[in-house]
Amino acid sequence: MLWEAVRLALRAIRRNVLRSFLTVLGVVIGVAAVIAMVTVGQGSSAQVRADVESLGTNVLVLRPGKRMMGPSATRDVSPAFTLRDVDALRGLPVAAAVAPTASSSLTAVYGNANATTTVTGTDSQYFAVSVWPFVRGRSFTEAEERGGSAVCILGETVRQTLFGNTDPTGEQIRLRNVSCQVIGLLEAKGASSFGSDQDDIVMIPIRALHRRVVGNSDVASISIALAGGVSSERGIREIEALMRERRRIGADQEDNFSVTDMKQISSMLTGISNVLAGLLSSVAAVSLLVGGIGIMNIMLVSVTERTREIGIRLAVGAEARQVLTQFLVEAVVLSLIGGVIGIALGLGLAVVGARVMAIPFIPDPLVILLAFAFSALVGVVFGYFPARRAARLDPIEALRYQ
Amino acid sequence: MTAPLASDPGPPLIELRGICRHYGTGEALVRALDQVDLIIRRGEFVAIMGPSGSGKSTAMNIIGCLDRPSAGHYLFNGVEIADLTQDQRALLRRHYLGFVFQGFNLLARTSALENVELPLIYKGVPRLEREARARAALAKVGLEGREHHDPSQLSGGQQQRVAIARALVGAPMVLLADEPTGNLDTHRSQEIMEVLTRLNRDDGITIVMVTHEEDMAAHASRLVTFVDGHVAQDKMQTERAR
Numbered sequence: 047m048l049w050e051a052v053r054l055a056l057r058a059i060r061r062n063v064l065r066s067f068l069t070v071l072g073v074v075i076g077v078a079a080v081i082a083m084v085t086v087g088q089g090s091s092a093q094v095r096a097d098v099e100s101l102g103t104n105v106l107v108l109r110p111g112k113r114m115m116g117p118s119a120t121r122d123v124s125p126a127f128t129l130r131d132v133d134a135l136r137g138l139p140v141a142a143a144v145a146p147t148a149s150s151s152l153t154a155v156y157g158n159a160n161a162t163t164t165v166t167g168t169d170s171q172y173f174a175v176s177v178w179p180f181v182r183g184r185s186f187t188e189a190e191e192r193g194g195s196a197v198c199i200l201g202e203t204v205r206q207t208l209f210g211n212t213d214p215t216g217e218q219i220r221l222r223n224v225s226c227q228v229i230g231l232l233e234a235k236g237a238s239s240f241g242s243d244q245d246d247i248v249m250i251p252i253r254a255l256h257r258r259v260v261g262n263s264d265v266a267s268i269s270i271a272l273a274g275g276v277s278s279e280r281g282i283r284e285i286e287a288l289m290r291e292r293r294r295i296g297a298d299q300e301d302n303f304s305v306t307d308m309k310q311i312s313s314m315l316t317g318i319s320n321v322l323a324g325l326l327s328s329v330a331a332v333s334l335l336v337g338g339i340g341i342m343n344i345m346l347v348s349v350t351e352r353t354r355e356i357g358i359r360l361a362v363g364a365e366a367r368q369v370l371t372q373f374l375v376e377a378v379v380l381s382l383i384g385g386v387i388g389i390a391l392g393l394g395l396a397v398v399g400a401r402v403m404a405i406p407f408i409p410d411p412l413v414i415l416l417a418f419a420f421s422a423l424v425g426v427v428f429g430y431f432p433a434r435r436a437a438r439l440d441p442i443e444a445l446r447y448q
Numbered sequence: 449m450t451a452p453l454a455s456d457p458g459p460p461l462i463e464l465r466g467i468c469r470h471y472g473t474g475e476a477l478v479r480a481l482d483q484v485d486l487i488i489r490r491g492e493f494v495a496i497m498g499p500s501g502s503g504k505s506t507a508m509n510i511i512g513c514l515d516r517p518s519a520g521h522y523l524f525n526g527v528e529i530a531d532l533t534q535d536q537r538a539l540l541r542r543h544y545l546g547f548v549f550q551g552f553n554l555l556a557r558t559s560a561l562e563n564v565e566l567p568l569i570y571k572g573v574p575r576l577e578r579e580a581r582a583r584a585a586l587a588k589v590g591l592e593g594r595e596h597h598d599p600s601q602l603s604g605g606q607q608q609r610v611a612i613a614r615a616l617v618g619a620p621m622v623l624l625a626d627e628p629t630g631n632l633d634t635h636r637s638q639e640i641m642e643v644l645t646r647l648n649r650d651d652g653i654t655i656v657m658v659t660h661e662e663d664m665a666a667h668a669s670r671l672v673t674f675v676d677g678h679v680a681q682d683k684m685q686t687e688r689a690r
Contacts, residue, residue: 358553
């Protein structure tokens with residue numbers, strides 16, 4: 047009997063395809079929005095998690111200036127760090143690896159090709175701290191670091207711009223007026239959580255940057271990988287104590303530097319993306335509600351339109367319950383069709399979104415199942431009232447209806 | 449040829465006793481049926497005539513269990529019907545009654561075969577058997593080969609024959625026809641009457657038919673005339689007209 051009702055419902059829906067489609071549009075949009083939101087949201091949290099792992103498990107970043115979050119916070123005029131600070135930090139037992147960085151934006155030239163990029167001065171520990179493997183070549187030697195040699199390591203984006211498909215190692219590129227030998231090539235890392243291209247980079251020994259490019263000896267930030275078993279809290283405490291001492295900050299003065307736990311940033315980012323997904327999902331839920339009302343509206347019209355049909359069915363012996371089932375099943379089938387289209391559309395949108403945002407596409411079967419169940423629920427809830435109205439029709443009145 | 453069945457005093461199949469049907473209340477009270485007594489026996493072909501508003505359609509609705517009397521007793525095959533619930537009456541219609549209406553009342557955009565199958569769906573007959581029985585019913589009214597036509601592709605007479613097939617596919621005890629030829633021209637009307645007469649004569653189906661055309665009523669074995677909610681005249685007819 048139920049199967050009969052489903053067949054009947056499908057026929058009624060087919061009889062008026064355009065109207066049926068418009069009826070379920072609200073459900074389609076609602077479900078698609080929820081699915082797309084949740085899928086993209088999960089992809090981006092997965093991306094953030096992957097970023098955290100690529101940062102190394104317990105990485106602290108030390109910057110001059112007061113505490114700030116995010117990449118674009120304004121900096122104050124606190125003094126930069128020096129390479130002696132780096133040496134002092136290397137003396138701390140909590141620090142497994144310490145890497146100084148300082149950057150300058152300039153144009154790299156090779157033959158006819160040139161690329162505006164970020165030149166970052168650092169040393170070989172940087173690749174350990176940031177867990178960044180080489181595809182080719184090698185890191186800086188101690189001698190190169192000490193002497194500030196003109197050698198460089200390229201990120202994938204710069205390599206492509208300058209060299210296309212040829213092997214860059216051993217070639218000379220020009221950074222402003224410095225000729226630099228390419229000694230290594232880094233693995234592609236993709237976009238950061240903030241959306242910047244991490245592969246758009248040229249690494250040189252920090253002393254080379256100081257002496258040959260910027261003309262000062264500032265260290266803009268120091269990344270510290272903590273030793274195994276050391277908590278972020280303890281690491282931050284010891285680093286802060288050391289830096290306060292080295293920067294001669296009195297007991298009543300605030301820090302003029304900050305230590306950021308990269309885990310905090312990533313959890314903050316995850317939080318933001320969750321809040322956004324939640325907000326958008328609630329908008330989508332409203333769309334589902336409106337979609338349900340649309341279904342109820344059309345089902346009411348359908349009941350009125352098919353009054354005679356209902357009369358005929360009652361006359362040949364349909365019970366009220368069977369008429370109720372018929373219209374209820376029709377509403378549920380309708381909204382399930384909307385739900386399925388919505389799921390397909392939502393996953394499609396999520397695939398596109400994931401590609402555009404360079405995040406992984408992770409469909410969640412549970413969410414898909416929930417969306418399916420929810421669209422069935424919409425059908426039941428909003429189909430019940432029209433169906434009950436159909437079931438309560440008086441057969442004589444219904445047969446007389448024109 | 450058998451003798452006219454009306455002369456056979458079998459047990460009453462339909463028995464109306466003091467049936468009243470009132471609409472409205474107080475000043476506006478309308479007595480559509482007022483103390484109607486009528487007994488119809490198995491195998492009869494009864495034509496009900498009467499002017500508009502005489503209560504003949506109301507009586508049909510009550511006999512067809514589509515409506516309930518305001519007062520009185522209605523025994524169908526010896527069972528009191530007046531107190532049944534709507535669903536119980538639906539079951540009665542499903543198993544014992546078949547309807548033919550003036551306006552055909554076929555489902556639009558639904559093939560003749562599926563229209564005829566409709567009562568069997570509610571009877572819970574399995575699909576293959578349903579289809580076979582529907583085909584047989586259509587054949588009986590002379591519509592072989594039209595199984596997959598929509599009502600819109602059929603003439604009025606053919607549509608009414610589909611409706612008759614639908615009414616008899618469930619092997620009802622009574623076929624109720626409310627002005628079955630009201631929308632048809634003379635020629636088509638004769639065809640329909642021939643079908644009904646044949647069903648009554650050959651298959652012994654009891655038929656109650658409302659009409660206001662004397663020619664059509666002449667096919668029946670018995671003529672009941674309603675006036676102002678009463679049975680004004682009730683007479684057997686000879687086989688001459690049939």
